[in-house]
Amino acid sequence: MNNPERSSSSSEPAASEPAGRNAGPGRLLVAVYAVFALSSTARAVFQIATKFEEAPVAYLLSAFAAVVYIVATVGLARPGRGAYKVSLTAVSIEMLGVLAVGLFGLVNPGALPDDTVWSGFGAGYGYVPLLLPILGLWWLYRHRSGARRN
Numbered sequence: 001m002n003n004p005e006r007s008s009s010s011s012e013p014a015a016s017e018p019a020g021r022n023a024g025p026g027r028l029l030v031a032v033y034a035v036f037a038l039s040s041t042a043r044a045v046f047q048i049a050t051k052f053e054e055a056p057v058a059y060l061l062s063a064f065a066a067v068v069y070i071v072a073t074v075g076l077a078r079p080g081r082g083a084y085k086v087s088l089t090a091v092s093i094e095m096l097g098v099l100a101v102g103l104f105g106l107v108n109p110g111a112l113p114d115d116t117v118w119s120g121f122g123a124g125y126g127y128v129p130l131l132l133p134i135l136g137l138w139w140l141y142r143h144r145s146g147a148r149r150n
Contacts, residue, residue: 021084021143022077029139030077032132036125037069040117047114055114061101065117065129068094072136088140095133098122102130 022030044063052059068090075087102121105112115124122129 020079021087021139022079026076026139026143029136030073032128033069033073033076033136036117036129036132037066037073040066040069043117051114055112058112058114058116058119061097061112061116061118065094065097068097076136084140084144087136091133091136091140094129095137098129098133 020026040062044059044066047055047059047062072087072090072094075083075085075090077083098118098121101112101116101118105119112119117125118129121127122131
């Protein structure tokens with residue numbers, strides 16, 4: 001008798017997990033974040049290794065963006081409350097970074113002699129860096145109660 005009850009209650013979290021933030025459309029969001037994590041990491045490594053002295057602040061911002069995308073990807077891909085908090089923090093930092101770097105570039109165009117992922121609000125990437133954290137925060141907001149269950 002105990003085993004059927006345990007199997008039904010232990011299967012409930014497993015059954016509710018596919019509806020979680022890292023399933024369905026959430027997988028696409030994780031995939032886009034993973035692409036940005038890889039591309040921004042490659043860009044930052046190349047820039048820092050080959051021409052760091054030309055625009056150190058811009059290239060360090062690219063490296064920072066890469067770290068933010070990596071952390072966001074891992075947080076979004078993993079279930080649980082801790083991963084939810086990590087992804088919420090990373091996506092929030094990403095949103096602030098895109099807005100801050102974009103505004104800074106408008107106010108002082110010569111300050112960053114080379115583009116970063118977030119320059120011009122992500123214009124070099126089709127404004128996806130601006131749209132991605134908006135979608136990410138919306139997705140996390142929609143799945144906030146699921147994170148509390150985990």
